[in-house]
Amino acid sequence: MNKLKRKLFQAEGLTLVEVLASIVILSIVITIFLAVFAQTAKTNKVSEEIVDATYLAQQIMEEIYELSLTVKKENRKEELEKEGYLPDQENDDETYIKYEDGHSIQITFKKRNDLEDVEDVIVEILDRSDEDEKPKAIMQNMFEWSANDEE
Numbered sequence: 448m449n450k451l452k453r454k455l456f457q458a459e460g461l462t463l464v465e466v467l468a469s470i471v472i473l474s475i476v477i478t479i480f481l482a483v484f485a486q487t488a489k490t491n492k493v494s495e496e497i498v499d500a501t502y503l504a505q506q507i508m509e510e511i512y513e514l515s516l517t518v519k520k521e522n523r524k525e526e527l528e529k530e531g532y533l534p535d536q537e538n539d540d541e542t543y544i545k546y547e548d549g550h551s552i553q554i555t556f557k558k559r560n561d562l563e564d565v566e567d568v569i570v571e572i573l574d575r576s577d578e579d580e581k582p583k584a585i586m587q588n589m590f591e592w593s594a595n596d597e598e
Contacts (some may be wrong), residue, residue, distance in 0.1 A: 496574075496583060497583055497584065499583075500550070500572040500574075500583030500584035501572075501583075501584040501586070503552070503572055503584070504570045504571070504572050504584040504585070504586040505586060507552060507554065507570050507586075508568070508570050508586050508588055510530075511554065511568055511570070511590065512588075512590060514526060514527075515590045515591070515592050515593060516593055519592075520592040523556075523592075524541075524543075527543050527554070530545070531545050531547075532544065532545045532552075532554065533545070535553070538555065540555050540556060540557045540558075541555070541556040541557075542554065542555045542556075543555075546575070549574070549575055549576060550572055550573055550574055550575055550583065551572075551573045551575055552570070552571070552572055552573075553569075553570070553571040553573060554568065554569070554570055554571075555567075555568070555569040555571075556568055557569065559589070562589075562591075564591050564592065565589050565590065565591050566589065566590055566591075566592065567587060567588075567589055568587070568588050568589070568590050569585065569586070569587045570584075570585070570586045570587075571584070571585050571586075572584040572585075
């Protein structure tokens with residue numbers, strides 16, 4: 448019976464220092480996990496914006512391709528203006544800009560020296576929330592304006 452009383456009243460627990468050390472270690476681990484989750488959320492948001500901008504650039508590039516098949520090169524400016532694009536006077540190349548939903552869409556037609564009827568078409572989706580208007584997506588292709596041949 449003496450042994451039983453001794454075991455019951457013998458207090459073997461955690462000291463205050465051990466409890467505090469456990470809390471500190473747990474706090475550090477939780478802080479690291481929260482930082483990782485915050486960075487992951489930020490990375491996902493940026494990735495989603497880039498994917499959306501790339502999809503938009505692809506969609507616009509397909510519209511320009513369709514335009515190259517149906518509209519003569521001389522009438523291209525009027526057709527783009529109907530779609531809400533404005534000519535950019537500051538650029539030497541033929542450039543059009545459209546502003547919508549927090550970004551701007553810039554379409555540039557560059558003449559090629561090596562191929563007479565072929566032009567480089569560059570579609571840029573720019574983020575207007577930045578002062579620099581950094582590109583979110585850039586897509587480039589070469590088109591032969593074949594609507595001119597249908598006479």
